[in-house]
Amino acid sequence: xxxxxxxxxxxxxxxxxxxxxxxxxxxxxxxxxxxxxxxxxxxxxxxxxxxxxxxxxxxxxxxxxxxxxxxxxxxxxxxxxxxxxxxxxxxxxxxxxxxxxxxxxxxxxxxx
Amino acid sequence: xxxxxxxxxxxxxxxxxxxxxxxxxxxxxxxxxxxxxxxxxxxxxxxxxxxxxxxxxxxxxxxxxxxxxxxxxxxxxxxxxxxxxxxxxxxxxxxxxxxxxxxxxxxxxxxxx
Numbered sequence: 001x002x003x004x005x006x007x008x009x010x011x012x013x014x015x016x017x018x019x020x021x022x023x024x025x026x027x028x029x030x031x032x033x034x035x036x037x038x039x040x041x042x043x044x045x046x047x048x049x050x051x052x053x054x055x056x057x058x059x060x061x062x063x064x065x066x067x068x069x070x071x072x073x074x075x076x077x078x079x080x081x082x083x084x085x086x087x088x089x090x091x092x093x094x095x096x097x098x099x100x101x102x103x104x105x106x107x108x109x110x111x112x
Numbered sequence: 113x114x115x116x117x118x119x120x121x122x123x124x125x126x127x128x129x130x131x132x133x134x135x136x137x138x139x140x141x142x143x144x145x146x147x148x149x150x151x152x153x154x155x156x157x158x159x160x161x162x163x164x165x166x167x168x169x170x171x172x173x174x175x176x177x178x179x180x181x182x183x184x185x186x187x188x189x190x191x192x193x194x195x196x197x198x199x200x201x202x203x204x205x206x207x208x209x210x211x212x213x214x215x216x217x218x219x220x221x222x223x224x225x
Contacts, residue, residue: 008152032212043116043202043216044155051212088155092212099168100214102155 003027006089006103015112019076023089023103026070030091030101033065035074038086038105047087048074079110114138116217118203124223125193133188133220135203143209144186146178149200149219161186162209193224 006023013019021035031052036044048063050056050072056063062075072091076083086105116137125131137144146158160168161180175197177189186203200221204214 004154034212034214036216041218043118043204043218046213046215049212090155099157099160099170100155104152104154 001026003101004089004091004103007106008104010107010109012109012111013079015079015081015110017079017110019079019083019108019110021074021076021087021089021106021108023072023091024070025072025091025101027091027093027101028067028070029093031094032092033063033072034090034100035061035063036088036090037083038088040085044088079108081110081112084108084110116203116205116215118201118217118220120220121218122221122223124225125190126225127193127195129193130189130191132190133201133203133222135186135188135217137184137186137203137205137215137217139205139215141205141207141215142183143206143211144180144183145204145206145214146186146188147202147204147216149202155202158188160209167209190222193222195224198222198224 004025034049035047038044053067060077064073086107088105089103090100092100144161148156158172159178179187200219202219203217206214
């Protein structure tokens with residue numbers, strides 16, 4: 001079993017839709033959770049990070065962590081064609097190794 | 113230049129060549145990282161440097177040799193690579209090793225023939 005599972009997509013939605021992107025994980029020691037956006041031929045760009053459980057909102061983006069279910073989500077409201085990219089989740093523990101474990105990424109297409 | 117820059121952006125090399133990848137960060141960070149990104153695979157952490165000292169080597173083959181002369185520059189020296197080493201190599205930096213925010217460069221697309 002992979003430590004982090006992420007549906008590769010592609011996920012196609014119409015412009016203006018609410019998008020839900022998700023990752024599940026198996027290691028209960030993970031405490032930091034990140035979401036990155038990666039456009040084609042570019043490096044990943046950090047969108048959101050949260051510590052432990054709860055929600056965090058930034059503009060059209062909301063990150064949610066449910067540690068009891070080992071499940072994290074990224075919601076994008078009022079999606080735009082410019083949101084079309086691959087979204088990567090990443091997570092790590094608070095002590096020991098500082099190694100980040102990444103999901104394989106979900107490719108999102110927002111259709112105009 | 114701002115953020116994290118990487119050169120070259122594209123590299124084609126034969127299995128017997130020696131080449132180097134360069135990364136420079138203009139963010140005043142103290143930790144730098146090399147990652148490998150292959151198609152349909154998650155990012156794989158290769159090396160971590162904190163204040164110029166290597167703190168992690170994730171079982172990377174010796175044909176990859178990192179060098180960190182100062183906190184702003186990171187190199188990845190390549191020799192006798194294999195075709196399966198073809199991938200996007202990403203450099204990242206963060207304020208310190210324990211900081212969650214990592215900032216990535218655009219990557220070097222490496223093809224080994």
